Amino acid sequence: MSTRGNIEEIFDSVQGEGPLLGCRQIFVRLGGCNLACFYCDTPQARRPAATCRVETIAGTGRCDFIPNTMSVEDVTGVLGRLRITGHHSVAITGGEPLMQPDFLRELLPALKAEGYTNYLETNGTFPDELAGVIEHVDYVCADIKIPSCTGEPERFEVNLEFLKACDVANLFIKIVVTEEVEMDEVMQAAEVVNASGRRATIVIQPVVGRRGEIGVGGALLLDIQRRALEAHPDVRVIPRIHQVLRLA
Numbered sequence: 493m494s495t496r497g498n499i500e501e502i503f504d505s506v507q508g509e510g511p512l513l514g515c516r517q518i519f520v521r522l523g524g525c526n527l528a529c530f531y532c533d534t535p536q537a538r539r540p541a542a543t544c545r546v547e548t549i550a551g552t553g554r555c556d557f558i559p560n561t562m563s564v565e566d567v568t569g570v571l572g573r574l575r576i577t578g579h580h581s582v583a584i585t586g587g588e589p590l591m592q593p594d595f596l597r598e599l600l601p602a603l604k605a606e607g608y609t610n611y612l613e614t615n616g617t618f619p620d621e622l623a624g625v626i627e628h629v630d631y632v633c634a635d636i637k638i639p640s641c642t643g644e645p646e647r648f649e650v651n652l653e654f655l656k657a658c659d660v661a662n663l664f665i666k667i668v669v670t671e672e673v674e675m676d677e678v679m680q681a682a683e684v685v686n687a688s689g690r691r692a693t694i695v696i697q698p699v700v701g702r703r704g705e706i707g708v709g710g711a712l713l714l715d716i717q718r719r720a721l722e723a724h725p726d727v728r729v730i731p732r733i734h735q736v737l738r739l740a
């Protein structure tokens with residue numbers, strides 16, 4: 493019997509963060525997370541979901557609910573119905589998708605076999621699990637969490653191991669910041685990226701409120717970027733746009 497996954501939702505939208513901002517994607521959000529960030533915008537996905545919300549026609553928001561868990565064939569069947577001409581990729585997100593490594597080891601190659609590009613969004617804390625699937629991933633967007641902004645303990649060593657395992661052509665590092673940010677922690681995060689030896693774009697992403705208001709002042713964002721650029725050559729400030737566009 494094939495492995496089954498706990499999926500919170502599957503829907504069509506645009507990528508609202510990072511260098512691929514605005515690209516059309518299908519999102520597969522897996523249920524369950526090992527962290528509890530202060531600013532979490534998907535608290536419902538921090539635990540496994542009883543049912544999966546599945547959009548039925550791309551871009552309409554109309555949906556069905558399917559009992560969990562789901563097989564790889566269940567997921568690819570939904571994706572086939574949502575697929576439109578010009579989709580950039582399938583965003584595997586969460587929660588934390590790498591908490592279900594056995595399922596990803598079956599799902600990701602199945603998606604590649606059907607011609608999809610795989611984009612993995614992860615909190616960057618499961619290096620061994622990443623190593624088991626990285627050959628099937630085209631893009632990785634990995635967080636480095638800043639303790640002063642998340643309320644979580646620092647995990648820079650595990651972040652470094654994660655990035656070393658991140659043998660992928662397209663690597664984005666997301667650092668979410670709030671007004672409480674400690675600059676030293678941002679600099680440590682930039683040093684982690686450098687120490688990994690990976691060519692990566694660092695994205696400084698200010699927290700955004702429910703109505704799309706940016707939660708960090710412009711002067712502070714410029715200062716963070718200026719300091720981070722002293723440690724790493726490619727650092728961009730890009731806010732999240734889902735709330736602005738009123739998208740999922």
Ligand code: SF4
Pocket residue numbers: 525526527528529531532533534535537538586587588615
């Ligand atoms: S890692 Fe992501 S899903 Fe998990 S608590 Fe933090 S923001 Fe939420």
